[in-house]
Amino acid sequence: MATTEPTTEPTSARTVLPGRPPFTVDDLLKFPDDGNRYELFNGSLLVSPAPTSQHQLAITFMMEILLKALPGDLIPLTTINLKVSDKDFLIPDLVVVPRERARTAGLMFTPSDVALAVEIVSPSTKLRDRAFKTEAYAAVGIPSYWRVELGEGPVLYVYDxxxxxxxxxxxxxxxxxxxxxxxxxxxxxxxAELS
Incomplete structure (x- = not known):
């Protein structure tokens, strides 16, 4: 009787994405939940891995600071879906939006909802956060953008x-x-409170 030996070859899981470039926000909503963060810029796909614990701590500490400082009509939220157009979709690390809009927005927010966008720079997102998102947030009229560079001490860069x-x-x-x-x-x- 023949026996079958278990294979020891590594297997790799690949995510198969529906749709074809250029992608739309509707395509993006059909993507699997595979732990990656998917954003769109003019139909081009931007993919980021799940954030590190240091990144998440900085977001948590920033949320605490903002909750103490914000007037009652504003609220901070993390990783919202920000639909800029049918082919532009961003996920800021943290935003400040009107409290009432947070209750009614549903799946998507628009740039006019956002008073402040915050990005915590990670090795995998540094080019995006330093250049692309700075220009993208300004182009859609978000009044303020804060970029936090953890590797610099941390340092806060404030754009208005x-x-x-x-x-x-x-x-x-x-x-x-x-x-x-x-x-x-x-x-x-x-x-320094962010680290």
């Missing part, structure tokens, strides 16, 4: 709209000093 769809040069706030911010709402904190 100066000309409708362009951010001015960022204000830089290093760990060990208190950032006193007035827009889009008053808040004070030391970026």
């Amino acid at each position: 709209l100066v000309d409708g769809d362009v951010y001015g040069p960022p204000a830089v706030h290093k760990a060990g000093t208190v950032a006193e911010l007035a827009e889009p709402f008053p808040v004070s904190f030391d970026p």
Whole structure:
């Protein structure tokens, strides 16, 4: 009688994505939940792995800071679906939106809902967060964008709209000093609190 030996060859799981490039937001909604973060820029797919624990801690600490500082009509949310167009879809690490809109938005938010977008820079997203998202958030009129660079101490870069769809040069706030911010709402904190 013949016996079959178990194979020891490694197997690799591949995600098969429905649709074809250029992708649309409707295509994206059919993607499997495989642990990756899928975003779209002009129909091109941007894929990020699940964030590290340090990344998640920074988001949690930022949420705590914002919850204490925000007026009652605003609320921070993490990883929302931000539909910019049929071929542009972003997932900011954290946003501040009107509390009432958070209750009624459902699956998607629009740029006009967002008072502040925050990105915590990771090795896999640094180019995107430093350049692409800075331009993308400005182009759709999000009033303020904060970029947190954990590897720098951490350092907080604050961008505010100066000309409708362009951010001015960022204000830089290093760990060990208190950032006193007035827009889009008053808040004070030391970026060191994010690590």
